[in-house]
Amino acid sequence: xxxxxxxxxxxxxxxxxxxxxxxxxxxxxxxxxxxxxxxxxxxxxxxxxxxxxxxxxxxxxxxxxxxxxxxxxxxxxxxxxxxxxxxxxxxxxxxxxx
Numbered sequence: 001x002x003x004x005x006x007x008x009x010x011x012x013x014x015x016x017x018x019x020x021x022x023x024x025x026x027x028x029x030x031x032x033x034x035x036x037x038x039x040x041x042x043x044x045x046x047x048x049x050x051x052x053x054x055x056x057x058x059x060x061x062x063x064x065x066x067x068x069x070x071x072x073x074x075x076x077x078x079x080x081x082x083x084x085x086x087x088x089x090x091x092x093x094x095x096x097x098x
Contacts, residue, residue, distance in 0.1 A: 068092070 059065050070076030072092035077083050 060069075067076065
């Protein structure tokens, strides 16, 4: 009977050690999954920010943006338009409503 008790105790201890050793990698795996989810969320936020910045750049460097800058700060005038120069006042006045 004592051999049977010893065998049961050894099996129980072996199982306990196995569970304890498996708990560490499983915990690490779960932590890494959470970090990966956070990284994916941050990546999506950054990609949205990049798209917004690229849209702003296109607005400024596109044909309409360049024309607006030329009208506000340069000598660009369409045929039939009247231009008034006011000394000391530079750039567009009153927004970009043409």
